[in-house]
Amino acid sequence: MIADVDPFRAIAISRLAHKLAGEGRDIIHMEFGQPSTGAPQAAITAAHRVLDTDPMGYWENDRLKARIARHYAEAHGVEVDGEQVILTCGASPALVLALSCLFAPGAAVALARPGYVAYRNTLKALYLNPLEFACGPEQRFQVTADALAALDPAPQGLIVASPANPTGTIIAPGEMAAIADVCRQRGIRIVSDEIYHGLSYGEPAGSMLEHAPDALVINSFSKYFSMAGWRLGWLVVPRDLIDAARARMGNLFLTPPALAQHAGLIAFDCRDELEAHVRSYVRNRELLLDALPRMGLDRIAPPDGAFYIYADVSHLTDDSLALCESLLRDTGVATAPGVDFDPVEGHRFMRFSFAVSTALVEEAVARMTPWFRACGNAIAAPASQAAGA
Ligand SMILES: Cc1ncc(COP(=O)(O)O)c(C=O)c1O
16 A cells, blocks of 8 residues: 655645746745745855865764754753764654654554644655644644543654744643653653754743653754755654664665755854844744734734744635635735645645745735735625625
């Protein structure tokens, strides 16, 4: 039996956006969670230097592994050995390694719905069973310890993401500890996707390693470090899984690009430049949180982190893919439909990524405001006509 893996719907929107741009339209890309800022300048300078001097073979940068390990001590007070850090080509292969190290085909792995589309599809590609459970605004779209404790039978695994995609919500430290407790009691192995660490607008997100030392933790240079196309990330594994994870990395992916590993080590300490990006996301977030309700999109959970706003558009449509497409054709603003993140409720949601410049967010707001108002009015009109009739 061939695994049934769904496509990213946002890619269809992105393709249309690029086609329209090719026809001369001015497009604002808010469909993907992709910083527009590029790698830190010092990392780029180092990469230029390395290109001239390094043969660029298969390589594992031990200094980068040690630097990442030190980060866990400094930021989270947990001890990680460099050997526990497996360098990967981004978070995506790290997810494949983590799941294939922990679970045999057929295992049930719980995850929040809505959630990052690739969780469900990577699970399916590995013949694992995604056990998605609905997490609405009351749970701030996150798995809770109580919900996990109530699952019968207990799943073999759990994927958590904090901050999450598409909602940007963070699991509070107390809840994270409670989730870790339930998992310990019920023998559930945890995969914690911490790719949006560094991007938070209140308290910084904690690492699952603070509560569950045997959790497998995924991270990447794609978001905070603004290096998505460099394809570099990592997986932290407990000591007993180092060999299994290394064997899978070697066979499936060999090593991440040598150039990216050189640049990543430098990027790790470019904090001033990276924090400047975070400050611009703070501003973008505020602009959208102010503007969206004025467009009639007032059912949103203010994101604690990442760079997304997930908005309920059920008053306008039950086909958010069509809504995103109309918005793009009419205004040039590309966004992601909720169906990618939630196959059940997502057709009533859409996601705005604010990882673009503040000037572009302002421009997007200027274009979207009259469009959403007109859309709302068009829907309200027949109802009020009917009421008057
Ligand atoms: C929650 C989450 N995990 C993983 C990834 C994959 O990231 P990478 O570019 O590091 O493979 C993404 C990408 O958007 C994401 O949102």
